[in-house]
Amino acid sequence: MMKWKKVRLTDISKLKQWKNLPISELSTEGFPVYGANGIIGRYKEYNHQFPTLAITCRGATCGTINSTEPKSYITSNAMALDNISEDVDQKFLYYALNRRGFKDVITGAAQPQITREGLSKIVLDIPESKEYQLHIANLLSKAENLIAQRKESIRLLDEFLKSTFLEMFGEVSCNKKKFDKVELKYFGEIITGNTPSRKNPDNYSSNFIEWIKTDNITSDNTYVIKAVECLSERGLKNARTASSGSLLVACIAGSIESVGRAALTDRTVSFNQQINAIQPNKDVEPLYLYWLFKISKKYIQNHASKGMKKILTKGEFEKIKMIKPPLELQTKFARIVEKTEALKEQYKQSLQELENLYGCLSQKAFHGEMCINKKVRRKF
Template identity: 40%
Template sequence: MRIERSNWEQRTLGEFFDLQMGKTPSRKDLSLWEDGDTPWVSISDMKESRYISDTKEHLPYQTIAECRIPIIPVGTVIMSFKLTIGKTCIVSKPLTTNEAIMAFYPKKGIEVNSSFLAYALSALKWKGNRAVKGVTINKKTISEKNFSLPPIGLQDNIAAELDAIQEVIDGYKDQIADLDALAQSIFLETFGDPISNPKGWKTELISKFGRIVTGNTPSRAISDYYNSQDIEWIKTDNIVKDLLTPTTAYEYLSFEGAKKGRIVKSGSILICCIAGSLQSIGRCCLTDRSLAFNQQINAIECDVNHIPLFVYCLIKASQQLLIDTASTGMKHILSKSDLSSICLPVPPLELQQQFANKIASIEQQKDLLRQQLADAEMLMAERMQYYFS
């Protein structure tokens, strides 16, 4: 079922809005970037929040004036349109953007609810040109895009409904983040920082925690390895930050394809050890099922003297040490031997178990919140489709 649109005004975006791109000052002149206090938005700054007020980089006013970079006022909707297309935010503090982001200014006589506009723009479907670094569109494409704008009263009502759902979604995410912080706090309070080891626990090589297994990618030339549903084949993008267990695999292998020694049991720790981004090194998860995995991952199958949930939290809390140990180049690599040679504190088994019991309780609460979050996100998707499909 679709909403009645007979009273929605049909025009192009260029007829409704004045469009304005940002700019990037020269990176060669470092003085243009020094001592800035005005936020400068790049696409990576446009995360899940509906509003944006701060960024990784800032520009001084002198640079803004010299380079004629437009300052975007509060309440303006901005949208990414290069590489990542359709991310939207509402400006909540005067700021600037780079040239991959477009600001939308309603033309004279056009009444627009900023929140409604942000939702509507994010729902648009774009057919971009394949550029060197990805799909992109341009100002002309955006300007000529057909767009429907309802009366302001209906905009307000739609925005209020979607904002209410988004508030619920944000609330669940905040609660999950708070539980993550609680788990980290309990770990540090109980055991201290694992890198500095202020409580003086005995230390062990990771190789002593249990069997360490490096994943594998079977030959694509042998189709029988992949034409099977025998066992999941996990990759690094299935290891999600702050998610305890790996997400469902995109591919499956035959048992023969997985090969002997490349399958680990439930309760193993998977660690990202080859990555394009250094910050991905050491990202980890705890398996809740038997599975196979590729060569960018090393796994630890814990022995009886090491509680898996504790070891997972220990590796997670020690990620910076793993990053510092990795070699750098085109790819960042923490080899099996590098991982094996790292020493970490190992408290008594009884204390490991007590801690694991507390974390298991927290994870149960997180699982419930994730299901509620998924339900709220599904409701948002349904209402977005109803209003904007």
């Protein structure tokens, strides 16, 4: 049976925050510099010759672990795990720490941080056999690479659709292909959502109809994701609805980056006042409309009012001019999207299976339930 030992992180590595670098000294040439968000630039010198584990210790990404490139500079925004014990494999330590997490050692509400004192409390279970550590690290690394490859395949499909759209229709802002460019109000009926009174709980007392918020409109999904909250039949009387095939667009947000985010709906839903919906006319293909917004997000954001809260009022929204190609061309593009999305869905299912496999392998590995096949190892 595999023997394990408990070790304190400070007993198997030296925790050190190195000197910080002014942003003005970073450039696009030189050695990679690791800060709170992975590589943040390059510098003329390095302070770590070999790959090192660096734990982000400040900011929103607190607790993220990076395995640095050879000859890298690690700033004080990350805690470097230097001088790792010879009987501990560095890759294994990476997976062991990732599995454990750092939630219990992160302090500070306004500015999350991890201190050396906090990390000194971390105790890990590690196999006594370094061979077993290597076996776990190699196995999880292979599974992780497969997951990364599948994610890249999904990303490339989106890039394919983006390039196909631009090839067929061009950029909205310059309209080099000379399509009709009309205000959004000529694409279909535009409806602004509404929020039924919270003072009357009966408005939200049943699952009569989904109530969509801007959180349900994500950048990675063509269709709005399922709402957590629903309206009752009574609540719906003071709400707005959009039928299947409508495009829901975030028009009020705290961040300009969120304005213009759009998703289609494949069912009838209600939605709040931060969203404008376009129920397309018969001469507008919904999938074309979705990609028109996806490609033209920056163009749409330029029409938002400037201030603390970024807003596209219904009046401003209706007047945004967009290209409107012939329906035949829109439909041709939509068929390409449908075939590509079907393949993308297969890839997503495959990705889910790989992630489940990774979880299962990790569970078995860190419970000592994985055996090393010595015959196979000798063969290779």
